[in-house]
Amino acid sequence: MAPAVLPSKQQPQPIVVSGPSGSGKSTLLKRLFDAYPNQFGFSVSHTTRFPRAGEEDGIAYNFVSKPDFQKLVAENSFIEHAQFGSNLYGTSIQAVKNVAEQGRTCILDIEMEGVKQVKKTDLNARFVFLQPPSVEVLEKRLRGRGTDKEEAIKERLEQADKEIEYSKTPGVHDQIIVNDDLEKAWEEFREFCVPREKGETDA
Numbered sequence: 179m180a181p182a183v184l185p186s187k188q189q190p191q192p193i194v195v196s197g198p199s200g201s202g203k204s205t206l207l208k209r210l211f212d213a214y215p216n217q218f219g220f221s222v223s224h225t226t227r228f229p230r231a232g233e234e235d236g237i238a239y240n241f242v243s244k245p246d247f248q249k250l251v252a253e254n255s256f257i258e259h260a261q262f263g264s265n266l267y268g269t270s271i272q273a274v275k276n277v278a279e280q281g282r283t284c285i286l287d288i289e290m291e292g293v294k295q296v297k298k299t300d301l302n303a304r305f306v307f308l309q310p311p312s313v314e315v316l317e318k319r320l321r322g323r324g325t326d327k328e329e330a331i332k333e334r335l336e337q338a339d340k341e342i343e344y345s346k347t348p349g350v351h352d353q354i355i356v357n358d359d360l361e362k363a364w365e366e367f368r369e370f371c372v373p374r375e376k377g378e379t380d381a
């Protein structure tokens with residue numbers, strides 16, 4: 179088991195969001211952070227991929243070179259790490275600690291291999307999977323986003339099949355949300371992240 183990353187069991191349970199690239203993770207997370215600015219904190223991963231337009235170093239990701247990433251691996255700095263397409267991604271112990279120290283619920287946005295690794299740690303997370311309505315719609319959304327080259331889109335679609343297959347394993351995710359209509363998906367996502375007390379209604 180990986181080393182304990184949270185100071186105590188009293189910390190809010192972290193939430194692991196996964197789903198194929200283009201399934202809407204960033205879109206729903208942005209809504210969540212806008213709606214609840216003090217309640218959640220993003221686990222800022224390390225990656226070797228190049229920043230996209232608008233992505234700030236230290237906010238979207240910690241952008242690092244491959245040798246620097248490998249050094250962090252050798253130093254056991256990561257809770258989990260994986261290769262996705264031709265790039266490396268990892269959640270550092272420090273990233274999760276930073277959020278825990280603020281007393282906020284830590285949100286991890288990670289792919290399938292990372293999910294498997296997190297399940298072997300003592301992070302005690304809840305897992306939610308965002309599923310696209312179909313692979314065809316996913317492809318349209320990935321292209322519509324306009325951030326990835328053809329090669330990267332192909333890699334992401336291949337990976338999507340694997341992610342969707344893995345999501346069917348019983349018990350892997352606490353909830354699966356199909357992101358067809360965005361408003362409906364947001365309601366389900368919000369309810370997962372901020373469960374209402376019994377009998378509570380919108381103010």
Ligand code: ADP
Pocket residue numbers: 197198199200201202203204205206319320322323357358359360361363
């Ligand atoms: P991810 O973070 O999972 O890779 P994004 O949040 O970047 O995915 O979403 C991929 C693209 O799909 C974005 O351009 C986003 O605006 C769009 N999108 C997300 N959800 C929906 C939806 N329900 N209907 C239509 N487009 C969507």
Ligand code: 5GP
Pocket residue numbers: 196197198199223224227258259260262267268269287288289290291292293
């Ligand atoms: P993107 O390049 O689109 O930002 O992310 C590609 C994939 O890498 C997404 O599925 C995202 O969830 C995943 N990812 C981002 N950060 C991490 C991480 O720290 N660890 C793992 N395993 N996957 C990550």
